[in-house]
Amino acid sequence: MNRIEQPSPEKSPQSTAQFDGVICFGGVDWWYHNRGHYDLQMMREFSRRVPVLYVNSIGMKAPKVGEGAMFLTRVKRKLKSLFRGLVPVRENFSVFSPATLPGGGSGWFSALIAKWTLALQVKYAAWRSGIKRPLVWVACPPAQIVVDSLNPIKVVYQRTDRFEDFAGVNPRRIKEFDVLLKQRADTVLFCARELFEAEKTQNPGSLFVDHGVDFDHFEKAGVAYDTFKTEPEDLAGISHPRVGFIGGIDAHTFDPQLFIDVAVALPDVSFIMIGACSLPENWCPLENVYFLGQRPYEKVAEYMAASDILIMPWNQSDWIKACNPVKMKEYLAVGRPVVSTYFPEVEFFKDHIAVARTEADFVEEVRKYLKAPGDAESRRNRVKDHTWASKAEQVFRSVM
Structure with missing residues (x-):
């Protein structure tokens, strides 16, 4: 049986303090996805104020051999991303590709390994980026397993899609991440009115801010x-x-x-x-x-x-x-x-x-x-x- 560690629903004791940077667990990969995505654009703007560490998507599902040529494409591009490591791409904005298990691991032991290895990598990358008191921004639900390990000043959960409805994911597990993030987050950020109206009562910090445009x-x-x-x-x-x-x-x-x-x-x-x-x-x-x-x-x-x-x-x-x-x-x-x-x-x-x-x-x-x-x-x-x-x-x- 899969098991997800249950965090305390209370907000960070430091939640009234000021963060000195943002660690964003992105929903996409900087190196091969379109850079018009919500999280990437928000982080670009936030980097004008504080340092930003953008963690490339740790994935909601593992690639499957049955995908044929697409399987090889996904594996090749992810490996290429991983080998880049931590890269400053502009002033106050660094991109990091950690090695981890997609979806946060499929069992309790693999989830534990995924949690601690991911936490160590991201803490080191944050230190290199000059971030000591982070706002942790989650646009990829499996990152829930590591949020509290980063001692966040505040937590933002970007609920821009019904992630559990994404093709090929384990919907029960992704929904569990969603529930826990809504319990933990200081702000749950929605960009679609339909989703905001359906779920806004699930977190007192629910906020609707729709997509922008360059x-x-x-x-x-x-x-x-x-x-x-x-x-x-x-x-x-x-x-x-x-x-x-x-x-x-x-x-x-x-x-x-x-x-x-x-x-x-x-x-x-x-x-x-x-x-x-x-x-x-x-x-x-x-x-x-x-x-x-x-x-x-x-x-x-x-x-x-x-x-x-x-x-x-x-x-x-x-x-x-x-x-x-x-x-x-x-x-x-x-x-x-x-x-x-x-x-x-x-x-x-x-x-x-x-x-x-x-x-x-x-x-x-x-x-x-x-x-x-x-x-x-x-x-x-x-x-x-x-x-x-x-x-x-x-x-x-x-x-x-």
Whole structure:
């Protein structure tokens, strides 16, 4: 039987003291994931005030051989990340890749080993980063096992998704981590209203702060394309009209059948796909669909800008119902028309996003925007006040 050590539900005795840095157990890996994620953006902003140690994701599940080529990809990139160790990537911001067991270990003994080995590594990295009185920020629930070992001044639990609904995890174990973190945290941070309303009573420090956007960066890309029509070289041979999707192409978020149906119905449209794909090989052999792979965060805005329409073809899973995708505001900041399937958070931006509930609706909305794209400046204005700096300031004030 799995066993998780039960921490005291009381807050840190030092909770009224001031932290001198942040140890963030990230939900992604700095070295190979998109850097637009909530935790990475928040840590970038926090590093303007205090030192930040970003601990690359320790994982909620172990890779499985049955994943085929994706198994080897996951293992190779994680090993490459581990060998980097502790790296200062900018002033006041260091990234660390610890060696540990994914998911916090699968049994009581492995969990104990995972706890102490992880604690020793992170304490050393924090010391090297000049952090002695940390605020511990948890965006990856298995990090719960080590929180108290770090003697935190305060604890923030980033509940930005229903982590227990993530594909391939042990939902009971992840939910146990979730419960314990809500008992322990000074602040539980939500970015989707649906999830906040459902769970806000589970911690007195529950706080809703939705995603921000690098507004200047994405606006600049949209304006530059509109003015000069400059675009990434690998788009030169891909004709307009173009429909773009930027992000992970994964079964727990992306609806492959919907996408295929839409692409088949629009044979004269070029579909540009930017991002890693974990779906089976050759899942979409259509000639009007172009898979260009991952691009650096600094470059994705250029691909958005070079598209005529941007899409979010999500499935209708519990994961999606509780999500608030970062790309929604990035799309709007670029200024392009957006077509999406329904999810609760899109309600708050439906004045500038076309919401499709069926494949036929999706196709029709794309056709409408191809004929009349609407006002780019209006879309940008809708999100110009949603900067990451303003979001981080709100969180920083709440945890001081």
